[in-house]
Amino acid sequence: MAKTVSERNDVLPILGEIFREYGFSGASLAVITARTGLGKGSLYHFFPKGKVEMAEAVLNHIDQWFEENVYIPLRENQDPTAGINVMFQAVNDYFYSGNRVCLVGVFALDNTRDKFSKKINDYFSAWINSLAIALKRNGMSTHEAKIVSEDIVAGIQGALVLARSQNDPKVFTRTLKSLQKRALDR
Amino acid sequence: MAKTVSERNDVLPILGEIFREYGFSGASLAVITARTGLGKGSLYHFFPKGKVEMAEAVLNHIDQWFEENVYIPLRENQDPTAGINVMFQAVNDYFYSGNRVCLVGVFALDNTRDKFSKKINDYFSAWINSLAIALKRNGMSTHEAKIVSEDIVAGIQGALVLARSQNDPKVFTRTLKSLQKRALDR
DNA sequence: TATACTATGTACCAATTGGTACAACAATTT
DNA sequence: AAATTGTTGTACCAATTGGTACATAGTATA
DSSP: OHHHHHHHHHHHHHHHHHHHHHHHHHOOHHHHHHHHOOOHHHHHHHOTTTHHHHHHHHHHHHHHHHIIIIIHHHHHOSSHHHHHHHHHHHHHHHTGGGTSOOHHHHHHHSGGGGGGHHHHHHHHHHHHHHHHHHHHHTTOOHHHHHHHHHHHHHHHHHHHHHHHHHTOHHHHHHHHHHHHHHHHOO | OHHHHHHHHHHHHHHHHHHHHHHHHHOOHHHHHHHHOOOHHHHHHHOTTTHHHHHHHHHHHHHHHHIIIIIHHHHHOSSHHHHHHHHHHHHHHHTGGGTSOOHHHHHHHSGGGGGGHHHHHHHHHHHHHHHHHHHHHTTOOHHHHHHHHHHHHHHHHHHHHHHHHHTOHHHHHHHHHHHHHHHHOO
16 A cells, blocks of 8 residues: 555656646657556556546645745745745756746646646645745735735746747746845845 | 638637647647638648648747737837837737737747747747847846846746636736836836 | 639548556455 | 455557548639
């Protein structure tokens, strides 16, 4: 039983990369079996509801990671500035300094959003809200903190789009720097 | 012959909406025939190379629109501030105040990017460069203008992702205001 | 009105799609 | 070692995929 859980979890990162690259509808079972090395038998054993369940599991996995490495530091770090810096570092790492795209963003744009609307909505809400808390604890007004945190999360997503469109990860790191300054300069 | 061209052009906006909603791989010929009202016969008459040619035509169409309504005003308006304001107004209109997503952004994120990399790259480059010109003419240094225009275009793309993920167009209009201020405050 | 070109509907195609059924195999528990 | 449970490969399925062939219908020009 422990085996089951761990084997299933081991595939999630691979599935994540596949969905990132191909999008939901582009990720055919053919590429999924090829890249994971699991046959349909195993795949449907671990994810009886097929592709949808795979994507849900990946989204949950991502959510967990961000909760732990981004949202909690933002909300709970003694020093809000330190928390914000932790976020920027974690984000830079997570997106491989601009070489990796945001799965949630990929799903959000086209109509696969409808299949996972709650998860997608929650992901960005949690991020924006956590960041706003840190900004407030750092002296911003409630209103300004809301605006700025929205701007920053949007800026990160847009920077990923841009970096990928230009095939130039530096666009991401550059924009990220800019946003970090914006979060901390006061 | 004039008929041909106009009929073909008439379909482009519809095709654009389809690709926006479904992404490239999700946009099946079944939905394309249904939504455009054109059978395969006509479709492959106008676009002999199929889906790829349709998408290329749509991208060209978008490019033209932005050149005319966004890039030229930015680069050539007597008053750079006015040019920048024209851009923000045009962008707000084009994206239906946050109810519509950016096709180029949709294509950029997953691996359909590879099929249209040049067009996608050029779209954002032209936008960023044109905006940077206006910012410079408005007194910014070359370096700052580059950074800021990149931040703004990224911010717009991210705002579209966010607005769609939250199913709340106001996120877009809000962020757009924020960015406009950033472009003009000095 | 005859001619030429454009546009379209229909039938068809092989390949791929996501998914199911199930028998066989492997690993734990008892 | 027997029984139970977890895992996997294979064969199969109907539906859909993007695309082609082509005869016909429509339209403009000469």
